[in-house]
Amino acid sequence: MSLAICIKCGARKTSAGALCDVCGFRGVDIEDLARSMFLTDHYQQPRELKAASRQIQAGKFTFDDQKIAPIVKELQQEPALVERLRRSRPFTLPLLIRVLLIALLITWLILKLWRALSER
Ligand SMILES: [Zn+2]
Numbered sequence: 001m002s003l004a005i006c007i008k009c010g011a012r013k014t015s016a017g018a019l020c021d022v023c024g025f026r027g028v029d030i031e032d033l034a035r036s037m038f039l040t041d042h043y044q045q046p047r048e049l050k051a052a053s054r055q056i057q058a059g060k061f062t063f064d065d066q067k068i069a070p071i072v073k074e075l076q077q078e079p080a081l082v083e084r085l086r087r088s089r090p091f092t093l094p095l096l097i098r099v100l101l102i103a104l105l106i107t108w109l110i111l112k113l114w115r116a117l118s119e120r
Pocket of ligand 1: 006007008009010011020021022023024025
């Protein structure tokens, strides 16, 4: 699990592309994605992330464009990575839906079987 900081409110999240639990922000623009990437443990020390988080919460944080520009360039060269960041979602919901669908299917099969048996 990696550590990332929401670029809007400074809350902790698990990855650059994750939806922020606190303010609901998720980067879509390539610049926002690059800023989000910049505030992860991939680019920063945990101590620096904590400091950035505090500064964002205090409304005092400014991004250094000279540090963001190379990440923007990197992202522009990797459209697949950008897509992955944009689409990344907590995987608990689709899993829950899958489990529910399987449960429904099993219930339907049991009902069908039960009907077929009771009709005789
Ligand atoms: Zn946030």
